[in-house]
Every structure is written in C-alpha cells, then in structure tokens.
Amino acid sequence: MIRILVDADACPVKEEIYKVAFRHAVPVTIVSNSPIRIPAHELLERVVVSDGFDAADDWIAERAEAGAVCITADILLADRCLKAGAVVIAPNGKPFTTSSIGAAVATRAIMADLRAGAVGEAIGGPAPFSKADRSRFLSALDETLVRLKRGR
Numbered sequence: 732m733i734r735i736l737v738d739a740d741a742c743p744v745k746e747e748i749y750k751v752a753f754r755h756a757v758p759v760t761i762v763s764n765s766p767i768r769i770p771a772h773e774l775l776e777r778v779v780v781s782d783g784f785d786a787a788d789d790w791i792a793e794r795a796e797a798g799a800v801c802i803t804a805d806i807l808l809a810d811r812c813l814k815a816g817a818v819v820i821a822p823n824g825k826p827f828t829t830s831s832i833g834a835a836v837a838t839r840a841i842m843a844d845l846r847a848g849a850v851g852e853a854i855g856g857p858a859p860f861s862k863a864d865r866s867r868f869l870s871a872l873d874e875t876l877v878r879l880k881r882g883r
Contacts, residue, residue, distance in 0.1 A: 732758075732798055733757050733798050733799075733800070733876065733879050733880065734757060734758045734759070734760065734798065734799055734800070735748060735752055735757055735758070735759040735760070735799075735800045735801075735802065735872075736759075736760050736762065736791045736794060736795065736799055736800070736801045736802070736812075736817075737759060737760065737761050737762060737801075737802045737803075738762060738787060738788065738791055738801070738802060738803035738804070738805055738808060739761045739762055739763040739767055739787075740763045740764055740765070740767075740787060741804070742802060742803075742804075742822055743822050743860050743865075744802070744822045744865060744868050744869075745761065745767075745769075747865060747868055747869050747872070748802060748872065749769075749770060749772070749775065750869075751869065751872045751873050751876065752774055752775075752876075753772070753774060754873075755873075755876045755877075755880070756774065757774065757800075757876055758774045758775075758776065759774060759775050759776070760776045760777075760778055760794075761775065761776070761777045761778065762778045762780060762787045762790050762791055763777075763778075763779055763780070763787060764779070764780060764781070764782045764786060764787055765779065765782070766779050767779075778790060788803075788805060788807070788808040788811070791803070791808060791812065792808060792811040792812060792815065795811065795812035795815040795816070795817035796815055796816050796817060797816040797817070798817075798879065799812070799815075799816075799817040799818070800817065800818045800819075800820065800872070800875055800876070800879070801817045801818070801819045801820070802819075802820055802821075802822065802872075803819065803821070803822075804821050804822050804823075806827075806832070809821070809827040809832060810827075810832050812827075813827060813828070813829055813832055818875050818879070820868070820871050820872060820875060821868075822860070822864070822868055823860065823864040823867060823868060824864060824865075824866075824867030824868035824869075824870065824871040824872075825867070825871075826871060826875075
C-alpha cells in the first residue's frame with residue numbers, strides 16, 4: 732500500500748503534503764513528539780510518540796517499507812528508511828537515494844565534528860527555506876506518487 736510517513740516536528744511542508752495526498756488519495760501519517768494540529772480528513776492520521784530521543788524516527792523507521800514515502804530532513808532517519816525499501820524526500824524536494832545517502836551521512840558527520848571544534852566561532856547551518864524549495868518539494872512528491880502508482 733502506498734502511504735506517506737512524515738517526520739513532522741520541524742517539517743515546513745505539511746500543507747503541501749496534504750494537498751498532494753488528497754489529490755492522489757494516499758493516506759498520510761503525521762508523526763511528532765508533541766500534538767500537532769492537522770485537518771480533519773479520513774486520509775490523515777496523527778501519531779504522537781514519547782518525547783524520548785529519536786522516538787519519532789524509530790516509529791517511522793519501523794514502518795518504512797516498499798510503497799512508503801518518508802518525508803524527513805533527518806539524514807540518519809533517511810538512511811534507515813532507504814534500507815527498509817522506502818522512498819525518501821527531504822522537505823526541500825531533494826530525494827535521498829541509495830546512491831547519495833552515504834555522502835550525506837559522511838557530510839553530516841564532518842559538519843558535526845566542525846561544529847564541536849568551533850568554540851566561539853559561528854558555523855553556518857542550512858540555507859533558509861525558500862519558495863523554490865516548496866515548489867521543488869511539491870513536484871517531487873507528486874512525481875513520486877505517480878511513479879509508485881504506475882509500478883503497482
């Protein structure tokens with residue numbers, strides 16, 4: 732079954748997910764550590780997990796499988812979902828793939844080391860979320876759902 736799993740606590744594209752999911756009649760599970768308001772709709776389910784470290788990630792990773800589309804910016808969660816056979820898309824519309832995830836994990840580790848060693852120095856984070864990111868995400872999610880439906 733095709734479905735969308737959302738790492739929702741910091742997800743900036745929830746409204747876009749709903750829009751595409753409703754058009755394709757695909758169920759969506761919004762997973763968060765605290766209650767998030769979602770529209771009342773038969774295709775939407777909200778799951779609130781404990782506030783334990785990686786509780787939302789663990790819940791999503793346990794349910795990631797072929798046919799699932801996981802929406803997350805978390806590189807380590809993306810890696811777990813890909814290994815389970817799911818499709819993974821970042822909120823900026825860039826897909827995580829089995830070909831790209833190794834480099835993403837390595838870059839994440841390097842940046843963590845740099846931040847840990849940068850006492851008193853500012854190390855920049857990701858670029859601000861833009862309209863182009865939102866548009867790219869809409870296209871990527873739509874194309875992914877179309878591709879998954881054709882493959883079934």
